[in-house]
Amino acid sequence: MRKIILLVLLLILAIIISFPILFMLGGSIMGNSELSSYLSPVLNDKPGFVHWSLIPNYPTLSSFVALLLDSPEFFVMFWNSIKITFVILIGQLIISVPAAWGFARLKIPYKNALFNLYVILMLMPFQVTMLSNYLTLDKLHLMNTHYSIILPAIFSTFPVFIIHRFFCSIPESIMEAAQLDGANKLQVFLKLGIPLGSAGIVSAMILGFIESWNLIEQPLAFLKDKTLWPLSLYLPNIGLELAGIAFAASIVAIVPSLLIFFGGQEHLEAGIAASTLID
Amino acid sequence: MNLSKIINFEISKKGLKTVQGKAIKLLAGFLALMLLFTILSRSAYSLTTPKVTTTTISSMSIEHDMNISGQIYANRNVIISTQPNIFILSVDVAEGAPVKTGDVLFRLDLNDLDKQLQLAKDQLKKLELQQTDETSGMELSANNKKTAAERAAEDYYKVLSTENNNVQKALDELNDLESNDVNYKAKKDAYNQAVIIKENNILSAQRVIDDANSPLATNHSAELALIDINAAKDNIGKMELLKLNNGEIKTPKNGTVKKLDVTEGTRTSDGVAALLTDASLGYCFKAKVDRDIAKDLSKDDAVTLMLNGENSALENLKIDSMYVSIEDSNFFQITVNIPPSSENPESTANIEIKKQSEMYSSCVPLDALHSDGIKTYVLAISDKKTALGSETIAERIDVVVEDKNDTYAAISSNFESDQKLILSTNKPIQPGDRVRVEEE
Numbered sequence: 001m002r003k004i005i006l007l008v009l010l011l012i013l014a015i016i017i018s019f020p021i022l023f024m025l026g027g028s029i030m031g032n033s034e035l036s037s038y039l040s041p042v043l044n045d046k047p048g049f050v051h052w053s054l055i056p057n058y059p060t061l062s063s064f065v066a067l068l069l070d071s072p073e074f075f076v077m078f079w080n081s082i083k084i085t086f087v088i089l090i091g092q093l094i095i096s097v098p099a100a101w102g103f104a105r106l107k108i109p110y111k112n113a114l115f116n117l118y119v120i121l122m123l124m125p126f127q128v129t130m131l132s133n134y135l136t137l138d139k140l141h142l143m144n145t146h147y148s149i150i151l152p153a154i155f156s157t158f159p160v161f162i163i164h165r166f167f168c169s170i171p172e173s174i175m176e177a178a179q180l181d182g183a184n185k186l187q188v189f190l191k192l193g194i195p196l197g198s199a200g201i202v203s204a205m206i207l208g209f210i211e212s213w214n215l216i217e218q219p220l221a222f223l224k225d226k227t228l229w230p231l232s233l234y235l236p237n238i239g240l241e242l243a244g245i246a247f248a249a250s251i252v253a254i255v256p257s258l259l260i261f262f263g264g265q266e267h268l269e270a271g272i273a274a275s276t277l278i279d
Numbered sequence: 280m281n282l283s284k285i286i287n288f289e290i291s292k293k294g295l296k297t298v299q300g301k302a303i304k305l306l307a308g309f310l311a312l313m314l315l316f317t318i319l320s321r322s323a324y325s326l327t328t329p330k331v332t333t334t335t336i337s338s339m340s341i342e343h344d345m346n347i348s349g350q351i352y353a354n355r356n357v358i359i360s361t362q363p364n365i366f367i368l369s370v371d372v373a374e375g376a377p378v379k380t381g382d383v384l385f386r387l388d389l390n391d392l393d394k395q396l397q398l399a400k401d402q403l404k405k406l407e408l409q410q411t412d413e414t415s416g417m418e419l420s421a422n423n424k425k426t427a428a429e430r431a432a433e434d435y436y437k438v439l440s441t442e443n444n445n446v447q448k449a450l451d452e453l454n455d456l457e458s459n460d461v462n463y464k465a466k467k468d469a470y471n472q473a474v475i476i477k478e479n480n481i482l483s484a485q486r487v488i489d490d491a492n493s494p495l496a497t498n499h500s501a502e503l504a505l506i507d508i509n510a511a512k513d514n515i516g517k518m519e520l521l522k523l524n525n526g527e528i529k530t531p532k533n534g535t536v537k538k539l540d541v542t543e544g545t546r547t548s549d550g551v552a553a554l555l556t557d558a559s560l561g562y563c564f565k566a567k568v569d570r571d572i573a574k575d576l577s578k579d580d581a582v583t584l585m586l587n588g589e590n591s592a593l594e595n596l597k598i599d600s601m602y603v604s605i606e607d608s609n610f611f612q613i614t615v616n617i618p619p620s621s622e623n624p625e626s627t628a629n630i631e632i633k634k635q636s637e638m639y640s641s642c643v644p645l646d647a648l649h650s651d652g653i654k655t656y657v658l659a660i661s662d663k664k665t666a667l668g669s670e671t672i673a674e675r676i677d678v679v680v681e682d683k684n685d686t687y688a689a690i691s692s693n694f695e696s697d698q699k700l701i702l703s704t705n706k707p708i709q710p711g712d713r714v715r716v717e718e719e
Contacts, residue, residue: 068316068319068320069316069319069320069323070320070323070324070327071320072317072320072321072324072667073665073666073667074320075313075316075317075320075321076666076667077666078313078317079317082310225664226664226665226666227664227665227666227667227668229666234666252313255309256306256309259302259303259305259306259309260302260306261302262298262299262301262302263298263299263302263303263306264299265298265299266299
């Protein structure tokens, strides 16, 4: 009985939490006239209040057709997002994994102080570091290029923090046993550390993907040329007359994140749990 | 985390069939689908982009070729008339025919002319006799009146003398009697009667004098007869002249027969027998033009006259006058004088006028102009930064047309010298639409 009540309660909460997705799904198959009638009070300054229907009166796929066949700029931004995201992920793999191993396993003077500095930097919002980033990128002549987004993200502290937790959980005795067998430090890292910490690495990649896929502030601040904009900046440029396309674009934009999430769901749970433990 | 699981961690060989595997497969499929849609959307974008041809602004003057229809009129007409009521033997010209000085227009019957002449002469004689009778009658009346006046005067004096004597006699007889005489009263009555008779007779005699001296009524019969005589003489003179010319009516000047009111076999009438244009004073082309056309014309503009139905053209003419039409103020009347050396009949004609306007710095072909009903505008090529890079779009620029003809228009607006304007397109376009410029 308790389980049923709990289940019902959780279902209700789940539905409520799913409302934004359901709104988006319903709006993506509505015609423009129906959307205008619902959204005019807020987007056209008409009197009255916004009202909405989860199930459209006149469903149509015209928004998807217009988006996928008549909006080439959407695909430019989509592939920009793919490029930025995957280059960031590869960069983070190359940079963050060894950094996390170093913090977890190596005996470096002032290692803890440095790691605490990492954590402090990780906690700082973008607005705090934006100006210093801007000046640095400008000096490096990287403004208005994808590298202005990619390079700071590659050297992000968050994946280091996540992977570090997993590397810390590997027992020291395994390392010692490997060293006794003649493995050097690089072999221990490559053959033992990475496989044993793969869960953390995967969860860091997934979180990194979601973060990179939804970047808004950095592209707005550092990219002036619209041909370089990622998909996250496509939506703010659409008004009431293209509301249907806006909903369809939202659905298409959310698909990669959903698929990545389903692909690494197990590791993501572990990663989120690890990220909440800040020693 | 279980240590054995960490040590024995392996990637499951059934990975592709698990949720993770399916998700990865779906992601790959999704990316492939997005690639396909990328290509399709680019193709659709290319197909739906209108292709346009462009032109640049040029500096030129606008040539106005105008063709105005009108009518040629003679500056003066010559009226031909002749004696009425004479038989027409033949008509030698037709309406519209050109004639030279001395050409015979029509011929009168000489026999009939002689008859008419004789009749006129007889009429003249009658008038002369009539006039003589009138004159002598007037003289006789005057003499009779004079005689009557003289006699009346003589009678008056006689009566006066006689009556005075009678009254005196009566008075003397009365004075000879006493007042108490029995015949006194009778004598007195006789005296009074004599006085009364005297007054009456004198009055009658005076009246006769007055009647004799009254003026005669005016009588202009003689003068009227004289006038008729002179007219008849004039008539006879003309007929004698006609006879001298063998009954031929000739044209006195070069020109064209505008109107002919004589017919073979009929008699001449009292009015105009023929109307000729006088070529010696030249012709005048007149036309009515709309105000919109007239604003491009001015006095002394060079024109070329094209005669309808003929291949000839008269050049080096000019507009001699231009004024607002009296009938309709929305029209202007223009006239072009044609010199007298030309032998042009009155007919319809056209004038061609070529006028060059001033130099305009911004001229475009008419095809580049558009209108939304309120303003005139051109569509200029401009670049716009979009997510697809630099796109070419059609930008609307409002202009004011200063002058135009059938092919070019001079516009006023601030343009750069290399500004490209859209001349033609394979699809309808609106301001702001993306376009693709076709390279020539």
